[in-house]
Amino acid sequence: NDTLLTNSEFKYxxxxxFEKAGSYYPLPIIGKSSTTFIKSIFNAISNVFFKPFNxxxxxxLLTLASFExxxxxxxxxxxxxxxxxxxxxxxxxxxxxxxxxxLYTVIGLTIPVLGGLVRYRILGFLMLxxxxxxxxxxxxxxxxxx
Numbered sequence: 001n002d003t004l005l006t007n008s009e010f011k012y013x014x015x016x017x018f019e020k021a022g023s024y025y026p027l028p029i030i031g032k033s034s035t036t037f038i039k040s041i042f043n044a045i046s047n048v049f050f051k052p053f054n055x056x057x058x059x060x061l062l063t064l065a066s067f068e069x070x071x072x073x074x075x076x077x078x079x080x081x082x083x084x085x086x087x088x089x090x091x092x093x094x095x096x097x098x099x100x101x102x103l104y105t106v107i108g109l110t111i112p113v114l115g116g117l118v119r120y121r122i123l124g125f126l127m128l129x130x131x132x133x134x135x136x137x138x139x140x141x142x143x144x145x146x
Contacts, residue, residue, distance in 0.1 A: 023052070023058060023059075023062060023113055023114035023115055024112055024113055025047070025051065025112060025113075025114065026112070027044075027108075027109065027110070027112050028040035028043040028044050028047070028108070028109065030109070040109070041105050041108075041109070043108070044104070044105055044107075044108025044109045045101070045104045045105060045108055046108075047108045047117070048104040048107050048108045048117060048121050048124075049069075049104070050069065051114060051117060052065050052066050052069070052114045052117075052118070053066055053069055053070075054066060055067070058114075061115070062114060062115075065114070065118045068118075072125070075132075076132065079132055079136060083136040084136065085135050085136060086135065086136065087134075087135050088134065089134070092134065093131055093134055093135060096127050096128075096130065096131040096134075097131060099124075099127060100124045100127050100128050100131070103121075103123065103124045103127075104121065104124055107120050107121055107124075
């Protein structure tokens with residue numbers, strides 16, 4: 001019957017009274033108005049896309065995840081600069097992008113640890129790579145590879 005002491009603003013929320021992980025980061029707070037809700041969604045999605053992005057702090061695994069982010073952004077820039085956009089199936093592309101948006105929103109609003117964030121975004125990462133490869137001309141890719 002002992003009460004947990006907490007500094008939370010929510011009633012009956014006691015998880016913040018425990019010791020936090022080393023790679024903990026604060027989650028975006030969902031407000032009561034629609035503008036703060038939309039702002040927290042965009043903040044959550046940017047957290048999923050850009051975290052972790054520190055190369056010299058943290059453990060070796062966080063450094064490797066940072067290099068993964070860097071290589072992913074270099075790959076996106078390479079595709080945008082060197083390829084011609086040609087959308088073959090718009091319905092599949094829109095489904096993939098909506099799925100990625102919803103998945104990254106849920107991950108960004110609920111996962112406060114970088115290790116979990118890196119682990120759970122893998123499915124969206126693969127869907128995004130498939131979507132990027134779908135929208136570019138395959139004939140030009142064959143000519144460059146061969």
